[in-house]
Amino acid sequence: MSGLVLKLAPKERVLINGAVIENGERRSRLAIMTPNANILRLRDAIHPHEVNTPVRRVCYIAQLVLSGDADPEEAKMQLLRGIEQLSQVLTDHDSRTQLNAATLAVIDNQYYQALKALRGLLPREERLLAARPQ
Secondary structure, three states, rough: OOOEEEOOOOOEEEEEEEEEOOOOOOOOEEEEEEOOEEEHHHHHOOOOOHHHOOHHHHHHHHHHHHHOOHHHHHHHHHHHHHHHHHHHHHOHHHHHHHHHHHHHHHHHHOHHHHHHHHOHHHHHHHHHHHHHOO
């Protein structure tokens, strides 16, 4: 993840290679220079009880890799399979673009970028689920 810049709000927490780091009283910027560092903003984290939709399930797998709780090679196949399943349902151009970006990121072992692309699908999924008949 060379060149990633994190902008942190006061007291915001971030998980970097398994260590929880809390920002101080002021806003700050951190430049992550180490390639392939595992980084997860805790405000963006999906908690296990929130993993209740197809997109959230796939996001959660990427998140587990970033937190160090899943083997990247095992997760890679699960992620690619999950993205493929999502692509069979989310067929609009914008969703396809996000899914393609996620696929390429997973293939390149860029799990933060994959999570970022997949999170872009959450609002669309929420709208689709809200619109379905009860």
